[in-house]
Amino acid sequence: MKKIIIQARLRGWQAFLPFCCAFHVHAGGLPLNSSQLDTPQSTITLPTITVTATPTKSSLLGVADTASQGTVTQAQLRNRPILRPAEVLETVPGLIVTQHSGDGKANQYFLRGFNLDHGTDLASFVDGAPVNMPSHAHGQGYSDLNFLIPELVNFIQYRKGPYNAADGDFASAGSVRIQQLHQLKDNFIELTGGSNGYERFLAAGSTAYAGGQLLGAVDISHANGPWNNPENSQKQNVQLRYSRGTVNDGWSLALSHYQSTWGSTDQVALRAIDSGQIGRFGTLNPTDGGMTNRTAATFNWAETTETGQRKLDLFALHYQLNLFSDFTYYLSNPIRGDQFEQSDQRNIFGGRYEQSFLGNFLNFPVENKLGFSARDDVISNDGLFLTENRVRYDTINNDRVNEATAALYAENMTKWTPSFRSVLGLRTDVYHFDVDANLEANSGNVTAYKTSPKLGLIFGPFDHTEYYVNYGYGFHSNDARGTALKVNPDPRDAGYLTPIQSVTPLVRTKGGEIGLRTELVPNLHTTLALWQLDSDSELVFTGDAGTTEASRPSRRRGIEWTNYYQPSKTWQLDFDLAASQSRFTDQDPAGNRIPDSIGTTASLGVAFTPRGSWSAGLRMRYFGPRTLIEDNSARSTSSTLFNAEAGYQFSKRLLGKIEILNLFNRQVNDIEYLYSSCLRSESATAACDANAGTRDGVLDRHIHPAEPRAARVSLRLSF
Numbered sequence: 161m162k163k164i165i166i167q168a169r170l171r172g173w174q175a176f177l178p179f180c181c182a183f184h185v186h187a188g189g190l191p192l193n194s195s196q197l198d199t200p201q202s203t204i205t206l207p208t209i210t211v212t213a214t215p216t217k218s219s220l221l222g223v224a225d226t227a228s229q230g231t232v233t234q235a236q237l238r239n240r241p242i243l244r245p246a247e248v249l250e251t252v253p254g255l256i257v258t259q260h261s262g263d264g265k266a267n268q269y270f271l272r273g274f275n276l277d278h279g280t281d282l283a284s285f286v287d288g289a290p291v292n293m294p295s296h297a298h299g300q301g302y303s304d305l306n307f308l309i310p311e312l313v314n315f316i317q318y319r320k321g322p323y324n325a326a327d328g329d330f331a332s333a334g335s336v337r338i339q340q341l342h343q344l345k346d347n348f349i350e351l352t353g354g355s356n357g358y359e360r361f362l363a364a365g366s367t368a369y370a371g372g373q374l375l376g377a378v379d380i381s382h383a384n385g386p387w388n389n390p391e392n393s394q395k396q397n398v399q400l401r402y403s404r405g406t407v408n409d410g411w412s413l414a415l416s417h418y419q420s421t422w423g424s425t426d427q428v429a430l431r432a433i434d435s436g437q438i439g440r441f442g443t444l445n446p447t448d449g450g451m452t453n454r455t456a457a458t459f460n461w462a463e464t465t466e467t468g469q470r471k472l473d474l475f476a477l478h479y480q481l482n483l484f485s486d487f488t489y490y491l492s493n494p495i496r497g498d499q500f501e502q503s504d505q506r507n508i509f510g511g512r513y514e515q516s517f518l519g520n521f522l523n524f525p526v527e528n529k530l531g532f533s534a535r536d537d538v539i540s541n542d543g544l545f546l547t548e549n550r551v552r553y554d555t556i557n558n559d560r561v562n563e564a565t566a567a568l569y570a571e572n573m574t575k576w577t578p579s580f581r582s583v584l585g586l587r588t589d590v591y592h593f594d595v596d597a598n599l600e601a602n603s604g605n606v607t608a609y610k611t612s613p614k615l616g617l618i619f620g621p622f623d624h625t626e627y628y629v630n631y632g633y634g635f636h637s638n639d640a641r642g643t644a645l646k647v648n649p650d651p652r653d654a655g656y657l658t659p660i661q662s663v664t665p666l667v668r669t670k671g672g673e674i675g676l677r678t679e680l681v682p683n684l685h686t687t688l689a690l691w692q693l694d695s696d697s698e699l700v701f702t703g704d705a706g707t708t709e710a711s712r713p714s715r716r717r718g719i720e721w722t723n724y725y726q727p728s729k730t731w732q733l734d735f736d737l738a739a740s741q742s743r744f745t746d747q748d749p750a751g752n753r754i755p756d757s758i759g760t761t762a763s764l765g766v767a768f769t770p771r772g773s774w775s776a777g778l779r780m781r782y783f784g785p786r787t788l789i790e791d792n793s794a795r796s797t798s799s800t801l802f803n804a805e806a807g808y809q810f811s812k813r814l815l816g817k818i819e820i821l822n823l824f825n826r827q828v829n830d831i832e833y834l835y836s837s838c839l840r841s842e843s844a845t846a847a848c849d850a851n852a853g854t855r856d857g858v859l860d861r862h863i864h865p866a867e868p869r870a871a872r873v874s875l876r877l878s879f
Contacts, residue, residue: 264395268831279292279301348364350877386441503558524576528571532569542641557641572584608643630672691717736762774809776806778803797828822867836859
C-alpha cells in the first residue's frame with residue numbers, strides 16, 4: 161500500500177489539511193472539519209503525518225452538510241458482485257438500478273419516491289463531466305453509464321435533495337459524482353466467462369511517464385443473456401489518461417471511446433406469458449435493440465493552498481444513439497406494428513470553475529465558494545421515426561436543437577461556535593432553447609432562468625453525533641422541443657396537427673430534511689434522515705410519442721436509515737433501509753397515487769477479506785412493491801435478490817474469482833408497468849379490432865423479468 165507524506169502549516173487559524181485521498185473532497189470544494197476552523201493567534205507548524213492512500217471509510221463528522229450525503233470508497237466496491245456497470249450506484253443508500261430493456265440501453269433508476277426513468281432528477285457526473293442528456297430522443301435526463309469500467313472507479317460521492325449550490329438541473333432527488341483512478345497499484349489482464357454466453361476481456365495498467373502517470377484500459381465484452389432471442393450484446397471500451405499530482409492538487413487529461421450494439425427483449429405483456437404464447441424470457445418483437453457510441457475528452461485541474469482551492473473541469477463529448485423499441489405491439493398500427501426508432505446525435509461542450517476562500521468574518525471562521533458552469537448541447541439529429549423490422553417508414557419528428565445553459569453559484573459556510581455552523585447557498589441557472597423542427601410550426605427559441613436558494617444548519621458534534629437541518633430550492637428542465645411545441649406532430653394520434661400546449665421550460669422543486677450522523681458506537685457509522693420534496697405541476701416531453709404529457713403537483717416524503725460497520729480490516733458490513741410516500745397534491749377522481757413511485761427499499765452487504773488467500777462478499781437487495789395506477793388498485797410485486805462473490809489468491813500475481821448472480825434463482829421482475837397494448841393474435845377482438853379507426857387495447861401488466869441465476873468466473877494476472 162502506497163503512502164503519502166503531508167505537511168500542514170497553520171497561520172492565524174488552523175489551515176485546511178487536505179484529506180489524504182480525493183474521496184474526502186467536499187462536493188466540489190474543500191472539506192472543512194469543524195476542528196480545522198478554530199482561531200489560535202499564533203503560527204504553528206504541525207509535525208509531518210503519514211497516511212495511507214487507500215484507507216477505509218472515514219468520518220464525515222465536521223465535514224458533511226447533510227445527513228444524506230456520503231462517500232463510497234474502493235474498499236466498499238472491491239467485493240461487490242454486480243450484473244451491470246451502473247449497479248455501482250447501488251452503493252448509494254436507497255438507490256435501485258434495474259433494466260426494462262436490453263443491457264446496451266441506459267438503466268432504470270429509483271430513489272426517494274421517484275421512478276427516475278433513465279436518470280431524470282438524478283444528476284450524475286464522471287470525472288467532472290455530466291452524464292445526463294437534456295432533450296434526449298428517448299427521455300429527459302437520459303443517463304447511460306454503460307461506459308463505466310467498475311474496476312477503475314476510485315470513489316463515488318453522493319448527495320440527496322436540492323441543498324447543494326453546486327448541483328443544478330436533474331439534482332432534485334440527488335446527485336452522484338464518480339471519480340476514476342489516476343494510477344493502479346498493479347497492472348493486470350483479466351478474463352471472465354460465464355452463463356448465457358458472457359465473455360469479457362479487461363486489461364489495465366499505469367506507468368510513470370514524463371513526471372506524471374499514464375493510465376490505459378481496454379474493456380471488451382459479449383453476452384447473450386437468458387433471452388430466447390439472444391441479446392448478442394457487444395461492447396468495446398477504451399480509456400487513456402495522463403495525470404500529474406493528485407485530484408486535490410494536480411491535473412489530468414483523459415480520452416475515452418465506448419461503443420455498443422445489442423438486441424433487446426423489452427418489457428412484454430404478462431398475458432402473452434400466461435397464455436403460453438411466449439416463454440418468460442421470450443420477446444414480442446425480435447428486431448428491437450440498438451447501437452450507441454460515446455467519445456469524450458475531459459480535463460481536470462485543482463490547486464490547493466492554505467487559503468483555499470481552485471478547481472476547473474472541462475469536457476467535450478460526441479454521442480450517438482439509435483434505439484428501436486416496441487412497447488404496445490399492434491395497438492397503433494395493426495398491420496406494421498408499433499416499433500419506433502429514436503435517434504440522437506450530439507456534440508457537447510462545457511465546463512465548471514469553482515474557487516473557495518478560507519478566511520474570517522467578524523472573527524468567525526468562514527469558507528466562501530464561487531462557481532460558474534456552462535454547457536452547450538449541439539444536437540444535429542433529435543428524431544423519432546416509425547419503423548418495421550428497423551426500417552423507417554414514417555417520421556414523427558426529426559429536429560435540430562441547440563440547448564445552452566450557464567449557471568453562477570455562491571456558498572458561504574460560517575462556523576459561529578465550536579458546535580454550530582451554517583451553510584448558505586444561492587444559484588442561478590439560465591437556459592436558452594433553440595429548436596429547428598421538421599414541422600416549421602414547432603420551431604422556435606425560448607430563454608428561461610431559475611434562482612435557487614439553499615440553507616443548511618449543522619449542530620455538533622455532540623458525543624460523536626452531529627445534527628442537520630436543510631432546506632433548498634431546485635428545478636427540473638424540460639425537453640427543448642416541448643418548449644417550442646405548438647402542434648401535435650404524431651400522425652398516430654387523432655389530434656395530429658391540432659394545437660398543443662408547450663411546456664414550462666424550468667419547473668420548480670423544493671425540499672427539506674432533518675437528520676443526524678453518529679459514530680457513538682466504535683467503527684459504526686450511522687445516519688438517519690427525514691425528508692420531503694415538493695414538485696410544481698410539470699409538463700414533460702414524451703420521447704416515445706414526440707408530444708407533451710401533463711402531470712400534477714406532487715409531494716414525496718420519507719425516511720432513510722444507513723449503517724456501515726467495520727469492526728476490523730477483515731470484516732465490512734452495511735445495512736440500509738429507506739421508505740417513502742409519494743402523492744399528487746391536487747384533487748382528481750383518478751386518485752392521488754403516483755404510478756411507479758418507489759416505496760420501500762433495503763440492502764444488506766457483508767464483505768470478508770482476511771489476510772489469507774480467500775475473500776468473499778454477499779449482497780441482498782429488496783425492491784418493494786409500487787403502485788401502478790393512481791387509485792392504487794394495481795401494485796407491482798416486490799423482489800429480493802442475493803448476489804455472492806468469492807475470490808482466491810493463487811499466488812502474488814494470480815487471482816481467481818467467482819460471482820453468483822441471483823444466488824437463489826428468484827423468479828422476480830426487474831420492472832413492471834400497467835398500460836394498454838394489442839398482441840397480433842388479438843386483432844379480431846373488440847379492444848384491438850384491426851378494422852377500427854381507433855383501438856383502446858387491453859390493459860395489462862408489462863414486465864421485464866430479472867435474469868435467472870448465473871455464474872461468472874474470472875482470472876486476473878497482475879504484473
